[in-house]
Amino acid sequence: METNMFMKRAIELSKMALQTGKGGPFGCVIVKDGKIVGEGHNQVTSTNDPTAHAEVVAIRNACKNLNSFQLEGCEVYTSCEPCPMCLGAIYWARPSKVYFANTREDAKQIGFDDSFIYDEIPLSISHRKIPMLSMNRNQALLVFEEWKNKSDKTEY
């Protein structure tokens, strides 16, 4: 089967991350109007940044290049199905489509927690493995009220 040229580049980036010791075997490119506008590969361990997954790095790179905090009309090509963090980042960036190659089950097979985190996210707060406790909601609500009433805000 022929490989799509953008996915080919995403897979190349995943291989590069692995072979140069930058991080895990994950790569991603962002495409707009048939051109690559952003790229990224995993660099968690080389930059001490647990959020530096391929998709997050590529989204940040594309947004910087496009001078925008949104990726309207863009397509994401990622060498692996996004983990929940990256999927969340994709929803916030709002591209029009996502293509992926390896699956979350494939990631699990080589030792990555994507699948475990997918299981945790929909659980009620009291059932999660990391304890999550509520406090001081009333004080924080005052700031939300201030946001609601702010007239010159930039929404996102």
Next chain:
Amino acid sequence: METNMFMKRAIELSKMALQTGKGGPFGCVIVKDGKIVGEGHNQVTSTNDPTAHAEVVAIRNACKNLNSFQLEGCEVYTSCEPCPMCLGAIYWARPSKVYFANTREDAKQIGFDDSFIYDEIPLSISHRKIPMLSMNRNQALLVFEEWKNKSDKTEY
């Protein structure tokens, strides 16, 4: 009710983000052994980075300060229940506990998509609002195989 000093700081940061126009009304601090080791506030719109939520910024800051890609033994104090992206980031960073003030429903009330994204994450790929399509898994699997067989890798 008295406010916990770390949550007080997280709420202060959320207010600062709003009042200085840096981004949405969200703040976060990371604490280890009773001391703040990282801080962040939302800066999505001011830095054109859709991933620059308070928790992601604080996690990156704490990891930089601790020179580690893990937050073992740390506590996260966030002014709002984390969105799925930030919750994913928290799972990857592996702190021991999370405290939050506003809830995802409070965030929805002032116009944030957290609740929508929580609904999307557990859906099967074919039912999501952003189309997600599989391609070229066989090519990408070769890189995963290479990772599995790599002897000198740093796992995370």
